[in-house]
Amino acid sequence: MPVLKANFEACQGYANCVDAAPEVYDIDDDGVVVLLKAEISDEERPRIEEAARSCPVSALTIEDA
Amino acid sequence: MTRTVVVIGSSIGGVRTAQALRSEGFGGRVVLVGEEAQLPYDKPPLSKQFLTGQWDVDRVLLLTEEKADKDSIELRLGVPATRLDIAARQVLLADGASLEYDSAVIATGASARPSPWRPESGVHVVRTLDDSRRLQARLSDGGPVVVVGGGFIGAEVAGSARALGHEVTVVDPLPTPIGRVVGPEIGRLFSELHHRHGVVTRFGVGVEAIEGAAGDLRVRLTDGTQLQAATVVVGIGAVPNDGWLADSGLPIDNGVLCDQYSRALDAPDVYAVGDVARWFHPGHREYVRVEHWTNAVEQGACAAHNIANPDDLRAYRPVEYVWSDQYDWKAQIVGRPNHGTRHETVGSLSAGNPRAAVLYTDETGRLCGAVTVNWPKALVQCRRLVTDGAPFDDALAKVSALTPPSGRSAGEPVAGARA
Structure with missing residues (x-):
């Protein structure tokens, strides 16, 4: 299953990911991304990929397990 | 039959459209044309981290040759498109080459005025x-x-x-x-x-x-x-790069005029996304052109969906979102605060530890926009509330209920203070 990764140091709290895929991305009180799931299904991958690509600092990636 | 999509413009809108075509399962050819020979790069850092020397060029690249290969995106960089021939479905390039397309995506952006x-x-x-x-x-x-x-x-x-x-x-x-x-x-x-x-x-x-x-x-x-x-x-602002389309027959008026699906008016095989597109926003009921990074990404994804799924067209009706990092302020702006007739501030924008959300309402009584400073959590909430057309008072209550920001609004009781 595809694995969600985040570079928490790079995250700037722009929050596009949360808007695009609120079931896998959230943001904490300090404005840093929170991963709500470790893995996603292949079916949801395209949409989550688009959410990851909406990150202005490319802090989000999806890797093959 | 293999379909070909030619994307003209290699900045954020063009690159993300090309990538989104693959995410949407488009199996045909994708060609990305760019005027600059440089690999596609991102613009927001050019006035900030790149300008101050904190980031080098690798850090601002949007696409490498390796990533383009992986998604089978053919790069034609260093050669501007000079003409769009709608009747022949061809993009003509400055080096004399022509690219035939089934769908074309105009993503040539805007230039500094x-x-x-x-x-x-x-x-x-x-x-x-x-x-x-x-x-x-x-x-x-x-x-x-x-x-x-x-x-x-x-x-x-x-x-x-x-x-x-x-x-x-x-x-x-x-x-x-x-x-x-x-x-x-x-x-x-x-x-x-x-x-x-x-x-x-x-x-x-x-x-x-x-x-x-x-x-x-x-x-x-x-x-x-x-x-x-x-x-x-x-x-002093930017002007859309639509001059090369002057003899294309496309309707141009401060950008390429598009319908709600981001298709050029009268040319449904041609899409426009990002700074160069002026499309009919079905929520606002007017033609708008938006020069925001997020808009280029979202419109690119929507256009890619529509190209890959012609039987399931999606109207593009985004809530505007832009950020600006100025000094110690991370300002994030959602919706249309400039349409507001009244606003309320949650938190504080005073010098010490600025963290606040300013919510705006118009004559409809709904939340029409918000500005947050150093408070991404509130931004997320406001973005949802604007999207949902929330009543202003409900929105204000919801944002006020978030973990209180460290700053204080005037008039709030001070913890531990005695009257």
């Missing part, structure tokens, strides 16, 4: 990587710096130049430049932000002329005063 003042040298704009490099080199020769234009780009460049240790003055004919976006009251707080960081503003005053040469420029203002500058940066 050129400076109307042309002294011998020393006047810069910031739009491309080369612009930012040239300015960076010039700034290393010393200040003072005059920035013409107090909008987002101007404010960010001023902050960067100040961070590099220069004396900086920002000039703008409007009394509160950011007020255009957030209203005059909050706009004034953005002006004060400059002052707190040692940047001088001359707002409400225009530029009459700029004379001299790099290192020794004189900026004459409309009130008769004059500023001395080593370097002048002009950030």
Whole structure:
């Protein structure tokens, strides 16, 4: 299953990911991304990929397990 | 039969459209045409981290050859498109080549509005990587710096130049430049932000002329005063790159006019996304052109979906979102605060520890926009509430219920204080 990764140091709290895929991305009180799931299904991958690509600092990636 | 999509423009809108086509399962050819020979790069850091030298070019790349290969995106970089022939379904390139398409995506973006003042040298704009490099080199020769234009780009460049240790003055004919976006009251707080960081503003005053040469420029203002500058940066907006389409037959009017699906009017095989597109926004019931990074990404994804799924067309009706990092403020703006007739602030924008959300409502009584500062959590909430068309009072209650920001609004009880 595809694995969600985040570079928490790079995250700037722009929050596009949360808007695009609120079931896998959230943001904490300090404005840093929170991963709500470790893995996603292949079916949801395209949409989550688009959410990851909406990150202005490319802090989000999806890797093959 | 293999379908071909030709994407013209290799900045954020073009790159993300090409990638989204693959995410949407499009199996045909994808060709990405770009005027610059440079690998596609991202623009927001050009006025900030790249300009100050914190980030190098690798950090701003949007696409590498390896990533393009992986998604089978054919790159045609370093050659501008010169013509679109709708009847023949061809994109003509400056090197004489032509690319046949089944769908074309216009993503040629916008250019910095050129400076109307042309002294011998020393006047810069910031739009491309080369612009930012040239300015960076010039700034290393010393200040003072005059920035013409107090909008987002101007404010960010001023902050960067100040961070590099220069004396900086920002000039703008409007009394509160950011007020255009957030209203005059909050706009004034953005002006004060400059002052707190040692940047001088001359707002409400225009530029009459700029004379001299790099290192020794004189900026004459409309009130008769004059500023001395080593370097002048002009950030007075952008103009859509639609000139190459003048003889295409496409309707052009401050951008490529598109329907709600981002298809050019009268040419359903041609899409436009990002800064160059002026499309019919079904929520606002009017044609809009939006120069925001997020808009280019979202419109690209929507256009890619529509190309890959012609039987399941999606209307594009985004809620506007833009950010601007100025000094110690991360400002995030959602919706249309400038349509607001009233606003309320949750949290505090005072100097010590600014963290707040300003919510705006219009005559409908709904939340029409919000500005947050250093509070991404509130931004997320506001973005959802604007999307849902939430009543203003409900929105205000929901944002107030978030973990209280460390700053305080005037009138709130102070913890531990005795009356």
